[in-house]
Amino acid sequence: MSFYTSLSGLQASQSEMNTISHNLANVATNGFKKSRTEFADVIASSVSVSPTKMVGSGVTVKANRQQFGQGNLIQSSSSLDLAISGDGFFAIKPQLDGSKVNFTRNGGFAVNQDRYVTDAQGNYLQVYPVDGSGAVVATGIDQTQSLRLPATSGTAVPTSQINMTVNLPSAGPIPTTATFDRFDPSSYNQSTSTTIYDNNGNPQTLTTYFKRTSASTGTGVNSTWEAYNYVGDVPLTAGGSNKINLTFDSSGTLTAPTTATTFDPFTPAGSPSAQTAAFNFGNATSQQAQPFNISSRTQNGKAVGQIEGVTVDGDGLVKASFSNGDVQTLGKVVLANFIDPAGLRQLGDSTWAATGLSGQPQLGSAGVDGFGNLMSSTIERSNVDITEELVNLIAAQRNFQANAKALDTASQISETIFNIRT
Structure with missing residues (x-):
């Protein structure tokens, strides 16, 4: 025995x-x-x-x-490295179209070739779907989504309005070369560039050249300038004229034009079709003793945004930022907990599956109802x-x-x- x-x-x-x-x-x-x-x-x-x-x-x-x-928490340089400080597990799916959901504490996530956020084993991080304001619209385990980063944001908006407020120096000389030539600096006084957008949302450079044509010699005598506009090598015309005539009174106030100048249809290089745009100097454009200065410049065109970065805040909201200034909320990270975590079945690769001993997963959000805090750019070690x-x-x-x-x-x-x- x-x-x-x-x-x-x-x-x-x-x-x-x-x-x-x-x-x-x-x-x-x-x-x-x-x-x-x-x-x-x-x-x-x-x-x-x-x-x-x-x-x-x-x-x-x-x-x-x-x-x-709790394992030790260490900092990382990736915003998609996530850690839970406290109770909870990340929900992951081994198959994109599958229904099986596993759980992990290893928050080392990255973006795969299809722009999905996955762990090193290819499991897909699950998030709650949200509306445009970032509010969660569904919370069930069957309604979670695999987090995917969009490649672009928004639609292209061609520029149709350019607004510019400029001061032209009252002491500016009349150029020695009478005929304007944009390749000859002696034929104009100043120039400035504005980025506009074509019908595809591609950026184009609008260059405006200012040439003084007469000076005010006293009360009641106006000073005149000409503004020439080019998009790349394409000259912009209005009613067939390739210039906008600007007139200032003796006090330096702009008297003409008083409304926006609408250009004839033009087709920038590489653009699929023609577009029109209006140029407005506004009432604040002046001719004063100060140097040449652009005090305001706006245009209403917009490019398609290319994704530039992604962040995860303390509430678990995943936000993507784009080159056109758009910010999209893509989802809210799902956290799960169990009545008896020790009853979870170990699957390897730091993942677990629910069992009858562990109980069914209880879903929640970071920092709410006993769930731990979510930390971005952080990894939990063993x-x-x-x-x-x-x-x-x-x-x-x-x-x-x-x-x-x-x-x-x-x-x-x-x-x-x-x-x-x-």
């Missing part, structure tokens, strides 16, 4: 050493949770045996129980303490040696009995 009792001790100690070795092997695994081997004694209880004379039959491994304590595990390993080794000694002793006793001669 003692042989089997000692053998159960050897097997239990071996199981504990296996558990400790597994913990130590994963000391650097992100999101890993250590396990602890729990034992129970074996007693063959019988009503016919006095409780003072009962002898145990050894030990059994009752459970290898997972320990879901919760294994090397020093503690090494001490436990020494104790398990001693237990193994003690049971081996008891087995050896039982073997010597048996041998002595076998050698008795009558």
Whole structure:
């Protein structure tokens, strides 16, 4: 009998050493949770045996129980590296179109070639769908979505209105070259460039050249300028004229034009079709003693936005920013928790699946109803303490040696009995 009792001790100690070795092997695994081997004694209880004379039959491994304590949090440079400070798991799907949902504490996410946010094993991060204001519109496990980053935002809007407020210097000379030539700086006084957009949303450069044609010589005598506009190499005309005439009174106030000048249809280089635009200098354009200055410049065109970055805030809202200034809320990170996390089935790769022991997942949001806080640009490391595990390993080794000694002793006793001669 003692042989089997000692053998159960050897097997239990071996199981504990296996558990400790597994913990130590994963000391650097992100999101890993250590396990602890729990034992129970074996007693063959019988009503016919006095409780003072009962002898145990050894030990059994009752459970290898997972320990879901917090791992160390370290900073990273990626906004998609997420960590939960407190309770909760990220919800992930192994298959994009599948219904199975697994759970993980490893928040090392990145964008794959199809712009989905996945972990290193290709599992898809799940988020709640949101409306344009960022409000969650569905919260069930079946309504979660795999997070995907859009490539673009918005639609192209061709420029149809340009507004510019400019001061032209009252002391500006009349150019020595009478005929305007944009390649000859002596034929104009000043120039400025404005970015506008064609029908495809492609940026185009509108260059405006200012040329003084006459100066005010006293009260009631106006000063005049000409403004020439080009989009790339395409000259802009209004009613067939390639210039806008500006007139200032003796006080430097713009007297003409008083309304926007509408250009004839023009087709920028590379644009699929013609467009029209109006140029408005406004009432604030002036001719004063100050240097040439553009105090205001606006246009109403808009390019299709290209994604430039993505952030995750403390509430779990995922927001993408685009080159045209748009900001889109793409979803809210799903957090899940369980009545008994120790009952989760380990799947490897720091992922778990729900079981009857763990209970069904309870979904929530970061920082709400007992769920932990969500941290971006942060990774949770393993919760294994090397020093503690090494001490436990020494104790398990001693237990193994003690049971081996008891087995050896039982073997010597048996041998002595076998050698008795009558």
